[in-house]
Amino acid sequence: MxxxxxxxxxxxxxxxxxxxxxxxxxxxxxxxxxxxxxxxxxxxxxxxxxxxxxxxxxxxxxxxxxxxxxxxxxxxxxxxKLLGSTLLERARAQEWLAWLCGTLHGQGFGALFRPARFVGDKEELYDVIKAIGLQCVKNSFAYINEKLEGKPFAVGDAFTAVDAYLYVFYRWGNMLRLGMKENYPNYARLVDEVVKLDSVRKAVDAEGISFDGTL
Ligand SMILES: N[C@@H](CCC(=O)N[C@@H](CS)C(=O)NCC(=O)O)C(=O)O
Structure with missing residues (x-):
């Protein structure tokens, strides 16, 4: 069943x-x-x-x-094959997911959006923590862009759930106006493909959000 x-x-x-x-x-x-x-x-x-x-x-x-x-x-x-086809692809997919969850999201966006998680109620430190978070986000985006050089998708040559996860953070980068297209062209190219998928259209429509994160 x-x-x-x-x-x-x-x-x-x-x-x-x-x-x-x-x-x-x-x-x-x-x-x-x-x-x-x-x-x-x-x-x-x-x-x-x-x-x-x-x-x-x-x-x-x-x-x-x-x-x-x-x-x-x-x-x-x-x-x-949402997390890859071969043993190596599955390993690469897990590698991406762990890093995106722990470093880019937990550390970078965590510090930027939720500084209190790092320094409690010490509000005088929030701006410093947010700046460190933003730098982590930018470094991570640069790393992603480099990893995607000459590659159609993050893992192997087909769409995986890693690409969906990458798309989420790209939207947030647009939301923050980080010049995603200009600064991270390989990442932008991947997202251009991802947003063409029916699955992405359906999920985005169902959530009532914009494709690029600017609304
Ligand atoms: N490690 C968790 C993190 C999830 C997470 O931070 N989700 C955010 C939304 S993107 C949330 O629920 N935030 C609520 C809050 O910060 O209070 C995961 O990967 O699922």
Whole structure:
């Protein structure tokens, strides 16, 4: 029997990556927008005591952490090879996911958007922490751009969930007006391909957000 899948997300958040992967998988699923844009709502902490989206409910079991969720979706639709085809590709996909989750998102965007996580209520340090976060984001984007030189997708020569995850952060880069197209042309080229996919269109439309993150 097909598993019952429900994604708890927030529009334009990192949960957009599993949302795209679910669309790409062809599996049936439903979604709830928890509205975590200005912080995870306290009334939903029972869903994830860590206070974060995405959360994937799989037949009543709640899975958290984007890499784990993408792993579940990929395993449920093996024919789609959402995390690569060969052993090496699967290793590369995991390498990307761990770094995007831990360094670019957790460290870079974490410091930039949520400085309190690093220095508590020491508000006098917020600007310094935000500047360090922004530098981490820019360094990470430069690294991504370099890694994508001459490559159609992040892993192998076909779309994987890593590309969906990369797309989320590209949107945020646009939101921050970091000159994504000019400064990171290989990254921009990848995103140009990603936004052509039906799965991406469906997820973006369903979330009611813009493709490029500027709205
Ligand atoms: N390590 C988690 C991080 C998830 C995360 O930070 N999600 C953000 C949205 S992009 C969130 O829920 N933020 C709520 C908050 O900061 O209070 C993952 O990869 O799933």
């Amino acid at each position: 097909a598993p019952k899948l429900h994604l708890y997300m927030s529009t334009g958040a990192c949960s957009l990556a599993p949302h795209i992967a679910l669309q790409e998988s062809g599996l049936e699923f439903t979604t709830t927008d928890l509205g975590a844009k200005r912080g995870y709502p306290a009334e939903h902490l029972h869903l994830n005591p860590k206070g974060r989206v995405p959360i994937l409910d799989l037949d009543g079991e709640r899975i958290t952490e984007t890499p784990a969720i993408l792993g579940v979706i990929s395993a449920l639709a093996p024919e789609k």
